[in-house]
Amino acid sequence: MRDDGGGLTIQEGELSRGGCVTHTMTGRQGPTPGASDPATSGAESSERTHRRERTAGADDATLVALARGGDENAFAVLVDRYGPMVLSLAYASTLSRMDAEDVAQETFLVAWRGLARFRGDAAFSTWLYGLARSRCADKARRAGARPRLAAHAEADAIQVAPGDPAGRKTALAILAAAGRLAMPQRQAVLMRDVQGLSYDEIAAVQDVPVGTVRSRIAAARRSIADEVGEA
Amino acid sequence: MSEHLTDVQLSRLIDGDLSLTSREAVTVHLRGCPACAERHDQIIAVAATLRSEPAHAWTSAMTSSVIHELPRRRRTVRVGIAAGVSAAMCGLVLLEAAPVVAAALGLLGVLAGASVAVTHPAVAVSGSPLLAIMAVAILAPLAAYPLARWR
Numbered sequence: 001m002r003d004d005g006g007g008l009t010i011q012e013g014e015l016s017r018g019g020c021v022t023h024t025m026t027g028r029q030g031p032t033p034g035a036s037d038p039a040t041s042g043a044e045s046s047e048r049t050h051r052r053e054r055t056a057g058a059d060d061a062t063l064v065a066l067a068r069g070g071d072e073n074a075f076a077v078l079v080d081r082y083g084p085m086v087l088s089l090a091y092a093s094t095l096s097r098m099d100a101e102d103v104a105q106e107t108f109l110v111a112w113r114g115l116a117r118f119r120g121d122a123a124f125s126t127w128l129y130g131l132a133r134s135r136c137a138d139k140a141r142r143a144g145a146r147p148r149l150a151a152h153a154e155a156d157a158i159q160v161a162p163g164d165p166a167g168r169k170t171a172l173a174i175l176a177a178a179g180r181l182a183m184p185q186r187q188a189v190l191m192r193d194v195q196g197l198s199y200d201e202i203a204a205v206q207d208v209p210v211g212t213v214r215s216r217i218a219a220a221r222r223s224i225a226d227e228v229g230e231a
Numbered sequence: 232m233s234e235h236l237t238d239v240q241l242s243r244l245i246d247g248d249l250s251l252t253s254r255e256a257v258t259v260h261l262r263g264c265p266a267c268a269e270r271h272d273q274i275i276a277v278a279a280t281l282r283s284e285p286a287h288a289w290t291s292a293m294t295s296s297v298i299h300e301l302p303r304r305r306r307t308v309r310v311g312i313a314a315g316v317s318a319a320m321c322g323l324v325l326l327e328a329a330p331v332v333a334a335a336l337g338l339l340g341v342l343a344g345a346s347v348a349v350t351h352p353a354v355a356v357s358g359s360p361l362l363a364i365m366a367v368a369i370l371a372p373l374a375a376y377p378l379a380r381w382r
Contacts, residue, residue: 193284
C-alpha cells in the first residue's frame with residue numbers, strides 16, 4: 001500500500017494475512033489423515049494410519065459408500081478433507097473456538113448417522129455444508145436465547161490474539177461490530193478475512209453464487225467501517 | 232470512470248479479485264477521487280485488522296476426536312439390540328418355543344451375514360462385535376431351556 005498524494009493505492013494481493021501469503025483452505029488440502037498425533041500412538045494407530053492412507057486419495061463417492069458400510073477410516077478421510085471448511089463456517093458463525101469445535105463435531109456426527117439417508121443427488125460437500133449451516137443456525141438461536149453467553153463467546157474470540165492496547169481496542173471494536181452483522185454477512189467476511197477462505201470456497205460453503213459472496217463481504221466491511229467510524 | 236466506486240469494487244481490489252483492466256481503472260479513479268480513497272482506507276483497515284486475528288485451524292486431533300465418538304454411540308446401539316434380543320429369547324424360553332425360533336433366526340443370520348460379507352466387507356469387520364453379542368444373546372436363553380424344562 002502506498003500514498004500517491006491524491007489517493008491510496010494497493011497492489012493486487014498486497015493485503016494478506018499477517019503480511020504473509022494469504023492462507024487459503026481447501027477441503028482437499030487438509031492435514032494428512034492420521035498424521036503424527038500424540039493422542040493416537042502405537043500399533044493400533046499405525047494400522048489405522050495405514051488404512052486411512054489407502055483411502056486418502058479416493059473420491060468422495062467412494063469414501064461415502066465405504067463410510068455408509070461402517071468404514072470409520074473412510075469417514076475419517078472425509079472428516080480430514082472437510083473439517084477445515086466446516087470449522088471455518090462454525091467459527092465465523094459463533095466467534096468462539098470452543099463452540100466452533102462443538103458445532104463441527106456435532107455436524108460430522110449428524111453426517112455419520114445420516115449417511116444412510118444421503119442418496120448422492122447432490123455432492124457430499126453440499127450436503128455436509130447444509131448440515132453445518134443448520135447446526136450453526138441452531139447454535140445462534142440458542143445463543144440468542146442466552147445473550148450473556150453470546151457476549152461471552154464474543155469475548156472469547158477477542159482475547160485470543162496479543163497486541164498493543166490501542167490496536168486491541170480497535171480490533172475489539174471491529175470484531176464486536178462483525179458479531180452484530182446479519183449471519184450470512186458475518187460468515188462471509190470472517191471466513192474470508194480471519195479464516196482465509198477464497199471467494200469460491202465461501203460460495204461452496206454458503207451454497208450461493210460467487211457474486212453473492214462478493215456483495216456480502218463488501219457490505220459487511222462497509223457496515224463494520226461505518227460502525228467503528230461513528231464510535 | 233466518473234461515478235464513485237462501489238463497495239464491491241473496493242473489496243475486490245483489496246482481495247486481488249479484479250481483472251487487470253478493472254484494477255487499473257479502479258486504481259486511476261482512486262488517485263483522483265479523495266472520497267473513494269477515504270472509503271478505501273476505511274475498508275482496508277477493517278480487512279487488515281480482521282486478518283491479523285489468528286485463524287482457527289483444523290487439526291488431526293479434531294479428526295481423532297470425531298472418530299472416537301462414533302464407536303461409542305454404536306456400542307450403545309449394539310447393547311440395546313442385544314438386550315432386546317436376549318429379552319425376547321427369554322420370553323420364548325418360557326413359552327417353550329425357543330428351539331424352533333432360534334433355528335430360524337440362526338439360518339436368517341447366516342444368510343444375512345454371508346450377504347453382507349460379500350457386498351460390504353467393511354460392515355462384516357466392524358459388525359463382528361454385534362454378531363458376537365447377538366450369538367451370546369441367543370445361546371444364553373437356549374442354554375437355559377433344558378433347565379426350564381427340568382423345572
